[in-house]
Amino acid sequence: MGFEFDSATRRKLGYRLIDQVDGYFSSLPERAVQLPAEQRTYGPLNNPLPEIGEDAGKVLDDICGEMVDKGFHVPSATYFGLMNPTPTYIGFLAEALVAALNPQLATLARSQLASKIELETVRWIGERVGWSGAFNGTFTSGGNEANFSGLALALTAKFPAAIEDGVASIGGQPILYASAEAHHSLDKSAGLLGIGRKALRRIAVNAQLQLDPEKLDQNIQQDRAAGRKPFCAVATAGTTNSGIVDDLIAISDVCRHHDLWLHVDGAYGASAIFSDRHRDLVRGIERADSLTIDPHKWLAMPFSAGLILTCHPDILERAFSVAGAYMPKAAGATLPDNARISTQWTRRMNSLKLWLTLRVHGRKAYEELIDRQLGLARSFAGWIESSEKFELAAPQVLPIVTFRVKTSGMSAQQLATVHVAIVEEVTRDGQRWISETVANNQSVIRMMVISYLTGERHLIASSSSFYWCAMSRSLVYRVRSLCPDNQSMRRDHLHRRPRPSESSCRLLLPNFVY
DSSP states (O other): OOOOOHHHHHHHHHHHHHHHHHHHHHHHHTTOOOOGGOOOOOOOOOOOOSOOOOOOOHHHHHHHHHHHHSSSSSTTTTTTTTSSSOOEEEHHHHHHHHHHHOTTTTGGGOOOHHHHHHHHHHHHHHHHHHOSSSSSOOOEEEEEHHHHHHHHHHHHOTTTTTHHHHHHSSSSSSEEEEETTSTTHHHHHHHHHTTOGGGEEEEOTTSSSBBOOHHHHHHHHHHHTTTTTEEEEEBSSSTTTTTTTTOHHHHHHHHHHTTEEEEEEEEEGGGGGGGGTGGGGTTTGGOOOOEEEEETTOOOOOSSSSEESSSSSHHHHHHOOOTTTTTTTTTOSSSOOGGGSSSSSSSSSHHHHHHHHHHHHOHHHHHHHHHHHHHHHHHHHHHHHOSEEEEEESSOOSSSSEEEOOOOOEEEEEHHHHHHHHHHHHTTTTSOOOEEEEEEEEEEEEEEEEOOOOHHHHHHHHHHHHHHHHHHHHHHHHHHHOTTHHHHHHHHOOOOOOOOOOOHHHGGGGTTTT
């Protein structure tokens, strides 16, 4: 009835799990992302609460089998979806070690080595950012918490009394700014910080889908003239929809002119700092007052691993430090307690997986990963540009390609309907996953290279699927039923052609290097 296992049982269960995980990792280059559409279910489980336990080996085997056979496989090489990577194997081993040791990082007194490892990892990243002076940071549960923390730092820096007296002491409506394409976590954070979601000004983007610095400047002036209190601008280094990087230098100039805090949401794109060759993708990132970066995105860490970094370490402690008499103290400590620089109290060691991955593989492994994924995305974008049926919807900056069907005379709603139909058709067999989204208020199809296992052959096969889908009679019938008034769409797609083989599809993809 207890929770203990003897050594032989622990080893047997551990090796059994390792064998399952090894088989899973071996399968990922060819594994389908999910079950075919007709086999997917979304209802709840109805198992009763177990009163008496079962055999551990059987339960472990059963759940491994169920999760592998019926799960949604983000680590698959043909997952071209959101910013969810194939985790490094060393990252998986680090997570197992952390779960076993269960370090509590709230205070240095209870986590001497674990806290040192975390702070060293923060230092490695901060040095790559390029800050010349002091900086500090802490791991978070992800970009949502990190962005919340960045806005809290901005409020604390610009309205010091608010941390004790609340936002009512500010004497006017605090205002922050971000692009229309910035992440929705900013809306959530504004509400939770008490300044209200209406305090977030969504600034229109320019032709490159970047936050427009001139419009930002105009909005700040207008708000100041109306008696409001601008305090922060958020620039994005890698938007979720299109992978666009805002002009960090131009936005920084506006912030400095108006004395605003600059927070950079680099949850995805800030990882370009690990590449000497492609660092210019985030040129000016060192001008940020605070920075969000998620290693569980481009750095291929298992969930969860986010960071908030700032070149104002005193503000970090001022914003989050509280005292608790019961918290153990380390005599003569020169490092801060994590609970004093974080929204969290109980703290999991989310840093070990990145620290170990860097120790085992080195920064140059990330340099190679970033270079290769950018090359694959460029090749796919080139195919889209030369395609008869599709066109790019946004510049390809990071390894995200957004595109749309070439049409004439279709309404925005009809185009969105066609895109949804294409995505459903391409993902119907479960072999790959892409998505439909909205960029600059227009429906687009989104494809992203996020797995380090993805190669040219995976993109070639997927491009074949896109081409076949655009020509397929089943899509035409669907479009006819959903867009009955659009004759041009009917004419453009009424061509019944066989699905091209992978070899013949190579002829359609001259931009790939074979």
